[in-house]
Amino acid sequence: EAGVAQSPRYKIIEKRQSVAFWCNPISGHATLYWYQQILGQGPKLLIQFQNNGVVDDSQLPKDRFSAERLKGVDSTLKIQPAKLEDSAVYLCASSLMGRSSSYNEQFFGPGTRLTVL
């Protein structure tokens, strides 16, 4: 079974530039998450999708970050314009949409390491 795919793996940009990350979840996984992981810290949720609808984007800095999941499969996360503090690893994860009382394991991709100069 193929895992969660992300690209690019690394990206270096200058502040005020824009950047986009792509995620392809595991086939059949209805739920997709984007997490931001700053060096030395645990991942922090940015946004959660259920199919192509947003479930939670309360921690997404909407003045500069945007995300979409067209057709409920692939997703893109965009930053425009980037700031120095956006330097981090951006992780995508996916899980099945099961019964509300059941646990659905989250599978993570390898992440995209962003460096903003």
Next chain:
Amino acid sequence: DAKTTQPTSMDCAEGRAANLPCNHSTISGNEYVYWYRQIHSQGPQYIIHGLKNNETNEMASLIITEDRKSSTLILPHATLRDTAVYYCIVRSPRGNTPLVFGKGTRLSVIA
């Protein structure tokens, strides 16, 4: 914010058991304890989870105290490939709620 407290780092000799503690004194009655680990340059990986009974799978064992305020993840025979950051997470099992990570414990397995 994370509802767990873990030591920042631990060392373990290769082949010995690694015991990673976690405090979660404010855990609610329906919340589970989950463990994930993150090997360098990879995404987090699920290890195990439990409610109140001890759990074991092919990767590890999870021991939860009777009052559920703390737990220990046990890797019975640590190898160099177990070197990683280990995250203890308290979470409701309902639906697909996201994971709330703390800083975790950096485990170094030494030859």
